[in-house]
Amino acid sequence: MLKRLDISSKNKDWLRLFLIVFSLIICCLLLLVRISGLELIGITPNWLLMWLVIWSVKRNLWQSIVAAICLGLIWDSLTGFFPSHILGLIIVSLFTSNVYKDKYVKEDVISLTLIVFGMAIINETIIALQYSIQTQIPLIDIWLNYQKNSLTSAIISSLWTPLIYYPLDYILKPLPFEKK
Amino acid sequence: MKFLYRWWQKYGNQLFWGILSILVAWQIYLTQGSFISETLYHIYPSWLFNPQIDREALYQQSTIQELSNKIVILETQNQNLKKIANYIDKSSNKLVPARIIGRSPDAWWQVITIDIGSNKGIKPNLVVMSVGGLVGRVTDVTPNTSRVLLISDYNSRVGATLSRTGYQGFIKGQSTHIGLMEFYAKVGDVKIGDVVKTSNISTIFPPDIPIGKVIAIDINKSPAPEAQIEFTAPIDFLDWVIVDLVEKSPLIDVLQNKK
Numbered sequence: 487m488l489k490r491l492d493i494s495s496k497n498k499d500w501l502r503l504f505l506i507v508f509s510l511i512i513c514c515l516l517l518l519v520r521i522s523g524l525e526l527i528g529i530t531p532n533w534l535l536m537w538l539v540i541w542s543v544k545r546n547l548w549q550s551i552v553a554a555i556c557l558g559l560i561w562d563s564l565t566g567f568f569p570s571h572i573l574g575l576i577i578v579s580l581f582t583s584n585v586y587k588d589k590y591v592k593e594d595v596i597s598l599t600l601i602v603f604g605m606a607i608i609n610e611t612i613i614a615l616q617y618s619i620q621t622q623i624p625l626i627d628i629w630l631n632y633q634k635n636s637l638t639s640a641i642i643s644s645l646w647t648p649l650i651y652y653p654l655d656y657i658l659k660p661l662p663f664e665k666k
Numbered sequence: 667m668k669f670l671y672r673w674w675q676k677y678g679n680q681l682f683w684g685i686l687s688i689l690v691a692w693q694i695y696l697t698q699g700s701f702i703s704e705t706l707y708h709i710y711p712s713w714l715f716n717p718q719i720d721r722e723a724l725y726q727q728s729t730i731q732e733l734s735n736k737i738v739i740l741e742t743q744n745q746n747l748k749k750i751a752n753y754i755d756k757s758s759n760k761l762v763p764a765r766i767i768g769r770s771p772d773a774w775w776q777v778i779t780i781d782i783g784s785n786k787g788i789k790p791n792l793v794v795m796s797v798g799g800l801v802g803r804v805t806d807v808t809p810n811t812s813r814v815l816l817i818s819d820y821n822s823r824v825g826a827t828l829s830r831t832g833y834q835g836f837i838k839g840q841s842t843h844i845g846l847m848e849f850y851a852k853v854g855d856v857k858i859g860d861v862v863k864t865s866n867i868s869t870i871f872p873p874d875i876p877i878g879k880v881i882a883i884d885i886n887k888s889p890a891p892e893a894q895i896e897f898t899a900p901i902d903f904l905d906w907v908i909v910d911l912v913e914k915s916p917l918i919d920v921l922q923n924k925k
Contacts, residue, residue, distance in 0.1 A: 514702045515709075518768035518779060528902065529773045552684040556691035563699035564771040566805070566821065571772070613774055623820060623838075631841050635773035 505657045513537050513650075514560060524646065529635065531643040532606055533650070534561050538575055539602050540654045542582045543593075550579035568620070574612035578605045595651050603644040610636035700808035703768065703779050707810045710767045710781070760911040761795075762786060766904055767811065776819035776841060778802075780907060783810045791870050793910045798899035799876035800824065800864060801907050812909075817877070818843060818901050825868030826877055826895075828853075829861045835890075837862070837877060843901045845878065847893045856883050862895050872910070 513533035516524070524530060534557045542550035558572030565571075582601060586593045614632040618625055694701060768779030782788055784807045792804045794814045802816040817824050818839040826837045826847055833856065835849040847862060860880040866873035878895040885891045 511702070511705065514699075514771075515706055517771035518702070518706055519710075520769050528769075530769070530771075532772075548684070549680065552688060556687045559688075559691040559695040560699070560702075561771065563695040563697070564702065565775045565777060566815075568821070569774065610773065613772075617774075617820065621820070623840075627840055631774070639773050 502657070509654055509657055510534075510537065510557075510560070514564065517561075517564065524642075526638050526642045527634075529638045529642060531646045532609065532639055534571075535575070535578065535606055535609055536602055536643060536647050536650060537654060537658075538579060539582050539598065539605055540651060541658045542579045543585045543598065543601070544658075544660055545583060547580070547583045550583035551576055554579035569613045569616035571609070571613070573616070574609040577612060578609055581605065581608070595648050598651055599644045599647045602647045603640045606640040606643045607636045610639060698806040698808075698813070700806070700811075703808050703811040703813070706768055706779065707781055707783075761908045762788075762911055764794075764907050764909055766907065774820070774841065776816040776822075776839060776901070777805075778814045778816065778904065778907075779811050780814060780909070781811060782909065783808050783812050785809050787911055788812045788909060789913065792913065793871055793875065794907050795875060795910065796899040796904055796907045799878065799897070800871070801899050801901065801904065803870055804909070814907070816901055817897065818845060824871060824877065825865035826862050827865040828856065828880075829863050830857075831855050831860075834865055834867070835893075836865075837895055843897050844881070845895045845897060847880075847895050849890045849892070851890060853885075853891055856880060856885070856891070856893055858883065872912075 513536075516533045517530060520528070520530060538550075538553055538557050541553050545553070554575040555572055558570065558575045561571040561575070582605060585601065610632060614628055614636075617623060617628045762782060764780040764782045766778050767781045770777050780794075788804060788807050790804050790807055794801045794803060800817055802814045802819075802822065804812045805815045806813040815822055816839070817837065818841060820839055820841060822837075822839040824837045824845075825834070827834050831853075833849055833851075833853045835847050837845040837847045839845055858880055862877045862880065864871040864873055864875045864877060876898055878897040880893045881896045882894040883891065884893070
């Protein structure tokens with residue numbers, strides 16, 4: 487059996503930082519490419535949203551919000567300034583931060599998949615709301631598109647969550663001394 | 667003072683990393699993700715082989731063969747007409763083929779990333795075409811990649827004209843392969859199947875690039891009539907596109923800004 491790389495000790499901070507940044511870059515690249523099987527009617531999983539959910543379920547509110555702003559900025563840089571992803575991701579981070587602290591949700595990959603499903607829908611709702619409030623596009627077009635987009639991205643995102651949950655959870659989980 | 671020190675010991679580290687990561691993300695936002703698209707450009711061929719890579723050759727053979735026949739006919743016609751109209755010849759178009767390496771990173775946006783950039787003379791607002799007609803325009807450029815906003819995006823507006831009657835309007839994207847054309851004034855004579863091309867008063871797009879066909883009309887729409895346009899370029903299945911390196915002549919822009 488392979489020896490597990492221990493990245494949780496204090497003197498491996500730089501390795502941890504590198505892995506976090508590296509995982510983010512991988513998520514950004516995955517957003518841009520279409521690999522058959524990783525897409526459903528042309529929609530790819532919201533990799534950055536999964537990253538955020540896995541990060542914030544074990545973090546406190548402020549760490550989650552900072553991560554949400556950063557990811558929102560990066561996602562916007564890949565698309566354009568309107569509609570912004572920052573707002574949706576901040577709301578997602580508000581809902582998911584420290585979700586395992588209350589004993590209602592058990593910590594496992596199934597619950598995380600369900601959280602990602604719900605959060606993908608919330609994220610798409612925020613984008614659809616931005617379109618409806620700030621543009622002149624007919625509402626019926628936006629919300630018909632919304633049905634397709636939200637369901638597809640929620641399904642495909644939650645399907646592929648287990649794939650990145652285990653490596654990301656290992657990289658992103660807070661250190662014991664950070665938890666206090 | 668002691669309180670501040672204790673606070674700093676407890677949260678200083680988090681504050682530092684939080685501010686640092688926001689600054690880095692802000693920097694990525696300002697550069698429009700050029701770092702990410704450049705990375706994609708450098709690693710793309712090695713791990714995602716495109717099975718339809720021979721498309722370029724295929725286009726050159728079949729489509730171009732077919733079109734060149736038509737061009738010969740049109741050129742002779744055109745030369746005769748030019749003699750009649752004393753037409754001054756403008757520089758001929760320089761077209762560059764480009765491969766698509768990235769798609770929209772989100773369900774709502776309709777953008778693509780192509781594998782040529784400012785190193786090959788690409789600039790923002792250049793026109794991107796494909797077999798069939800107009801595809802979009804370049805919005806951001808990095809040294810080796812550029813991002814193209816497709817005409818099917820919600821944020822896209824293309825000045826268009828009906829080639830048969832000359833009615834002017836603009837086409838809005840709807841996130842599908844069907845766009846919505848709004849006319850500037852009341853129009854009477856619009857038929858299903860009419861061909862739509864870029865307008866000659868557009869500030870970005872050169873005139874006479876085919877866009878699509880009319881598939882449905884709503885003449886009685888209140889401010890101005892609307893038509894649904896099916897794009898002739900295969901927006902959903904693009905592999906290769908062609909970038910027109912000739913910028914729209916600045917003189918025309920100046921004249922239009924004065925109006």
